[in-house]
Amino acid sequence: MTTEQPATPDGVRAGATLLDIQGLTKDFPGNRALDDVSLELRSGEIVAVVGHNGSGKSTLVKILAGVYTSDGGTVALRQDDPEAPTEIHIIHQDLGLASELNAIENISIPKYQGASAWVPFSGRRERDAAARLISRFGSPFDVTVPVGTLAPAQRSIIAIARALDGWKHPRNILILDEPTEALHASEVAVLFEAVKKLAADGAGVIFISHRLDEVVELADRIVVLRDGRKVADESSEGIDHDTLVSYVTGVAAGEAETGRAARATGEVVLDIENLTGADIEGIDLTIRAGEVVGVAGVLGSGREALPALVFGSIDASADRFELAGEPYLRRSPSESIRRGIGFVPGDRAKLGSVRPLTARENVTLPDLESLTSGVAGISARRERREVAGLIAKYEVRPPRQEQVFAQFSGGNQQKLVFAKWLRNDPKLLLLEEPTQGVDIGAKQALYGAIDDAAAAGAGVLVCSSEAKELVRLCDRVLVLRGGRVAAELAGGRLTETQLVKEGYGLADEGAQ
Amino acid sequence: MKKTEAITTVVDDAAGVSAGSSWRRRLSFQNISAIYLFILVFVIFSILVPGTFLTPGTWLGIFDAESLTVMAAIAVMIPLVAGVFNLAIGAEIAWAVMLVAVLQARWNVPFWIAILVTLACGALIGLISGLIITKLRIDSFIATLGMSSILLAAKWFISDNRQITGLDDGFREVARAGVTLAYNDQGNPTFKITLPVIVMIVVAFIVWYVLERIPAGRRMYAIGYNADGARLSGVKVQKIQIGTLMAGGVIAALAGVLLASKLNSGDPTVGPSMLLPALTAVFLGSTQFKGGRFNVWGTVLALYVLAVGIKGLQLLGASGWVEDLFYGVALIGAVALSRWEPTAKRLGAVKRATTFRWIRSEKPESAEESSTPSEPKA
Numbered sequence: 079m080t081t082e083q084p085a086t087p088d089g090v091r092a093g094a095t096l097l098d099i100q101g102l103t104k105d106f107p108g109n110r111a112l113d114d115v116s117l118e119l120r121s122g123e124i125v126a127v128v129g130h131n132g133s134g135k136s137t138l139v140k141i142l143a144g145v146y147t148s149d150g151g152t153v154a155l156r157q158d159d160p161e162a163p164t165e166i167h168i169i170h171q172d173l174g175l176a177s178e179l180n181a182i183e184n185i186s187i188p189k190y191q192g193a194s195a196w197v198p199f200s201g202r203r204e205r206d207a208a209a210r211l212i213s214r215f216g217s218p219f220d221v222t223v224p225v226g227t228l229a230p231a232q233r234s235i236i237a238i239a240r241a242l243d244g245w246k247h248p249r250n251i252l253i254l255d256e257p258t259e260a261l262h263a264s265e266v267a268v269l270f271e272a273v274k275k276l277a278a279d280g281a282g283v284i285f286i287s288h289r290l291d292e293v294v295e296l297a298d299r300i301v302v303l304r305d306g307r308k309v310a311d312e313s314s315e316g317i318d319h320d321t322l323v324s325y326v327t328g329v330a331a332g333e334a335e336t337g338r339a340a341r342a343t344g345e346v347v348l349d350i351e352n353l354t355g356a357d358i359e360g361i362d363l364t365i366r367a368g369e370v371v372g373v374a375g376v377l378g379s380g381r382e383a384l385p386a387l388v389f390g391s392i393d394a395s396a397d398r399f400e401l402a403g404e405p406y407l408r409r410s411p412s413e414s415i416r417r418g419i420g421f422v423p424g425d426r427a428k429l430g431s432v433r434p435l436t437a438r439e440n441v442t443l444p445d446l447e448s449l450t451s452g453v454a455g456i457s458a459r460r461e462r463r464e465v466a467g468l469i470a471k472y473e474v475r476p477p478r479q480e481q482v483f484a485q486f487s488g489g490n491q492q493k494l495v496f497a498k499w500l501r502n503d504p505k506l507l508l509l510e511e512p513t514q515g516v517d518i519g520a521k522q523a524l525y526g527a528i529d530d531a532a533a534a535g536a537g538v539l540v541c542s543s544e545a546k547e548l549v550r551l552c553d554r555v556l557v558l559r560g561g562r563v564a565a566e567l568a569g570g571r572l573t574e575t576q577l578v579k580e581g582y583g584l585a586d587e588g589a590q
Numbered sequence: 591m592k593k594t595e596a597i598t599t600v601v602d603d604a605a606g607v608s609a610g611s612s613w614r615r616r617l618s619f620q621n622i623s624a625i626y627l628f629i630l631v632f633v634i635f636s637i638l639v640p641g642t643f644l645t646p647g648t649w650l651g652i653f654d655a656e657s658l659t660v661m662a663a664i665a666v667m668i669p670l671v672a673g674v675f676n677l678a679i680g681a682e683i684a685w686a687v688m689l690v691a692v693l694q695a696r697w698n699v700p701f702w703i704a705i706l707v708t709l710a711c712g713a714l715i716g717l718i719s720g721l722i723i724t725k726l727r728i729d730s731f732i733a734t735l736g737m738s739s740i741l742l743a744a745k746w747f748i749s750d751n752r753q754i755t756g757l758d759d760g761f762r763e764v765a766r767a768g769v770t771l772a773y774n775d776q777g778n779p780t781f782k783i784t785l786p787v788i789v790m791i792v793v794a795f796i797v798w799y800v801l802e803r804i805p806a807g808r809r810m811y812a813i814g815y816n817a818d819g820a821r822l823s824g825v826k827v828q829k830i831q832i833g834t835l836m837a838g839g840v841i842a843a844l845a846g847v848l849l850a851s852k853l854n855s856g857d858p859t860v861g862p863s864m865l866l867p868a869l870t871a872v873f874l875g876s877t878q879f880k881g882g883r884f885n886v887w888g889t890v891l892a893l894y895v896l897a898v899g900i901k902g903l904q905l906l907g908a909s910g911w912v913e914d915l916f917y918g919v920a921l922i923g924a925v926a927l928s929r930w931e932p933t934a935k936r937l938g939a940v941k942r943a944t945t946f947r948w949i950r951s952e953k954p955e956s957a958e959e960s961s962t963p964s965e966p967k968a
Contacts, residue, residue, distance in 0.1 A: 391822055415824035423822060432816045432823075434882075443812055443823040446805035455803030498823070 093120045096156045096164050096282040103150035111137040113306040119282040121249050126285045126297035133303040135286050139255050143168050167241035171256040177226030182208040185240045211239040215272030231265030248280040255286045270296050290322050290582050327574045343369040347506050347537035355394030356383035359561035365537035372552030373541040374577050380561040381541050385508035389421040390414050415444050420499030424510035430495045433484035438465045440483045441498045468497040489520025496527050507538045545577040624878050628895045635902035642905045656897040657790040661845040663868040663889050665838040671884045672834045673814040674730040678738035684861025685741045686846025691754040691856025701758035705847050712843025713836045720832030754856030765851035786848045798886040866917045874924035
């Protein structure tokens with residue numbers, strides 16, 4: 079990797095500053111998302127911004143996109159040439175393409191807006207223009223088929239081509255937000271080729287990612303955010319993986335921060351052989367009563383699919399699937415609940431709750447039978463008493479069970495979701511991102527609830543993108559990569575550093 | 591820490607205030623606007639047409655005549671609670687009217703068997719609609735619109751679209767039966783609760799019981815608000831949705847049977863016109879009592895308020911088109927009213943139901959959440 083500034087073709091001064099961020103700060107209630115972050119981007123430069131979930135990457139992008147306004151600091155664009163101002167173009171993770179339309183149409187979407195909407199366009203000229211744009215970034219492909227049928231990398235290139243279409247000069251800024259999440263390794267190479275070409279033409283590129291290995295390969299400079307602060311801003315040359323991991327985690331390499339003391343475990347609650355479905359390509363899993371098993375892995379590794387496969391809300395096959403010693407191969411959510419499985423999904427709003435119903439109605443929804451007696455129907459008094467007990471136990475604020483679920487804060491919503499599943503002492507508790515979007519106080523309370531559930535004899539599966547959380551909660555952690563178990567960490571080897579390394583496939587010694 | 595305490599105190603205060611003023615909230619215009627509307631309508635017409643508007647005959651007439659429309663509205667409401675539109679309700683009633691008549695007049699089936707067959711057929715129609723919606727995954731709007739047309743064709747097929755007369759003598763007595771509470775000097779009934787009214791009240795009560803008191807009802811609401819979330823809470827979404835359509839189908843068939851009995855014939859023109867009043871009442875009813883949820887008593891109340899308003903206008907001498915105009919305006923008004931809800935409590939049953947799926951934005955709920963303070967990940 080070279081850090082020298084490539085000369086731009088149209089004679090523009092190489093290395094001119096395109097973007098200058100000084101002391102950027104953003105506060106959310108109870109949480110400072112960005113704290114005095116400064117960043118400079120020069121023409122022809124690729125800067126990678128890395129960090130964990132919640133480190134402030136998304137907040138930074140959203141401020142640059144104008145979604146959020148900052149609470150302090152300045153963002154300045156290149157001013158030297160008022161005739162050709164620098165523009166910021168952002169490609170979000172989902173690319174924002176209309177998958178039923180073809181590449182030509184997708185590239186033209188921005189053009190259809192405004193006064194020109196009524197002017198007929200030339201089909202052939204448009205097609206040639208689209209093909210030309212795309213061929214700038216590697217091998218051409220069919221621009222007339224719906225983009226939904228193209229490979230993910232090709233879709234990324236269409237998004238880049240669209241962002242670039244209509245640039246009056248090359249000295250603009252392109253921000254790519256987690257662009258490689260959906261891509262395979264070979265496709266990543268195609269995308270990187272495109273990005274490098276762009277930078278060689280004089281654009282400034284900010285590349286947001288949490289795949290550390292890729293970043294070192296692509297970027298000229300690496301900026302690491304942690305808890306909203308910039309903790310490193312270094313040339314990618316000579317930076318090694320260990321240093322990068324220690325920047326990201328905040329734990330110095332070699333400094334051990336091991337997992338918790340082993341819990342007493344009992345009978346096998348869950349025993350699965352060769353589970354396959356969605357992103358998972360064959361996983362064996364055993365969980366004992368009282369044991370907390372973590373699942374780590376980057377997005378797309380299968381981490382976020384696993385609990386749904388076990389719960390039965392997504393179809394999956396397995397050679398063997400035993401719950402508390404009984405075979406359970408044909409799964410469905412209702413049957414899983416009947417057999418004593420609880421599932422806290424990662425998407426609280428869409429899957430974990432029914433937001434317009436009250437707290438009480440949400441908590442009792444999975445099991446109304448136990449509150450029902452004969453023709454009298456649901457016993458309102460018993461239901462209220464039971465929910466009041468749970469609300470007190472999990473310290474839900476405000477303690478009002480008739481309040482609509484959506485009106486609680488994130489942390490209290492999640493407490494209610496926990497209350498809903500812990501109400502009937504599940505045998506197996508499946509947790510997906512259990513503390514996503516909750517404040518620090520609620521987080522500790524939820525950790526306590528998970529500890530208690532395990533102590534009460536539940537087997538717990540925790541899938542989380544937060545290494546620190548897994549280290550705090552789990553007896554052992556399975557690290558997934560490409561839908562398979564890449565490593566299993568427990569005891570002294572269960573550290574944040576090791577988890578991050580294994581997750582990114584950076585482990586030096588061949589674990590397992 | 592200090593901050594948290596302050597917030598808690600404020601919230602506790604708010605709880606105290608709202609508990610103290612719960613009667614004010616219950617009697618607020620927002621909660622029972624239909625009742626205030628009713629009082630307004632009552633006063634206006636009592637002043638304008640006192641001679642005709644204030645007679646018991648007028649009121650019993652409205653009560654009896656609209657009881658079938660109320661049943662149609664309940665039949666629309668049940669699937670709607672579980673997030674399923676049934677635009678075929680008018681056609682289902684039209685089909686039931688014709689089927690129960692044809693069975694008696696053409697095939698000489700005893701009237702009570704004809705009634706049972708018609709009710710069973712109503713359930714079957716609900717089952718078929720339900721399977722189309724859940725198994726073929728066709729939007730309920732489209733599926734029931736198609737079903738409606740199919741049923742009207744079937745009705746025509748069995749009747750040649752002609753008036754069917756010559757029904758069982760016992761059949762015409764069904765809708766005329768009832769409980770007489772008062773007689774005049776000549777011994778003629780002056781205050782009679784007819785069977786359609788009794789059936790309507792019984793149906794409304796059963797549906798209220800199911801929705802409010804047993805698990806199935808709770809699950810229906812959960813599906814209507816968030817089918818995916820309900821499924822992950824163990825709710826059998828498809829089964830319940832099919833069940834609601836079947837229940838609605840039986841109630842629609844019941845309304846059709848009573849309508850045929852009342853008319854003492856199979857009338858090819860009745861039925862479809864009941865859809866609009868029914869939908870209007872359901873949407874207007876959702877703004878009453880239950881903070882934005884579809885509910886039985888709100889629906890019943892809304893329908894009668896609308897009917898009384900129309901009756902008053904007719905007594906004033908308005909022409910026939912006033913009914914269509916009134917319901918059309920009221921439907922749009924009711925939906926607008928329920929979508930324009932200042933409190934998040936009334937987060938949209940109607941909003942959800944009246945936003946077409948294909949123009950609904952990707953994540954309305956989470957987009958809303960992103961504006962809450964809890965959004966940034968800790």
